Amino acid sequence: MSRLTLLGLQLLVAVVALGAWQFFATVPVFGRMLLPPFFFSNPVDVGSQIFDYWRDPDGFLVEHYTDGDMFDNTLETGWAPFTASGLAQWGPPVTKDFLGIEPKYAREELGAIVTALRGRNEFDVKRLMGMLKVARS
Numbered sequence: 001m002s003r004l005t006l007l008g009l010q011l012l013v014a015v016v017a018l019g020a021w022q023f024f025a026t027v028p029v030f031g032r033m034l035l036p037p038f039f040f041s042n043p044v045d046v047g048s049q050i051f052d053y054w055r056d057p058d059g060f061l062v063e064h065y066t067d068g069d070m071f072d073n074t075l076e077t078g079w080a081p082f083t084a085s086g087l088a089q090w091g092p093p094v095t096k097d098f099l100g101i102e103p104k105y106a107r108e109e110l111g112a113i114v115t116a117l118r119g120r121n122e123f124d125v126k127r128l129m130g131m132l133k134v135a136r137s
Contacts, residue, residue, distance in 0.1 A: 018043045053098070059108060061098055083134055 025035040025042035054062050085093070096102045100109050116123040
């Protein structure tokens, strides 16, 4: 069997499995749901909430997030205090590594802070103090 045929069959199995999961989790069969809801009740819900974390080549931690929910201008903007605990509404508590206060990254973080403070941007000492306050909250 060629690699292309094998890949095609693997994709077919994945599509059939996801389709069956979606169907049996959302359509009652003989009056009852065959797959009752659990953490994410179906593949569409799973795919609509994706978070992952990457480090770029310079070691900067980046949160990548995608959400299938749709918002438009009819939804009022929500506001909340900016705290470390507020960064983890749907996940585990925020780590020191994520906040950039892990001791092993101290030298790089300090260098980045000094560079940003010397640059022409919106980052100044007042905002730095505010960010440090958040990291300790």
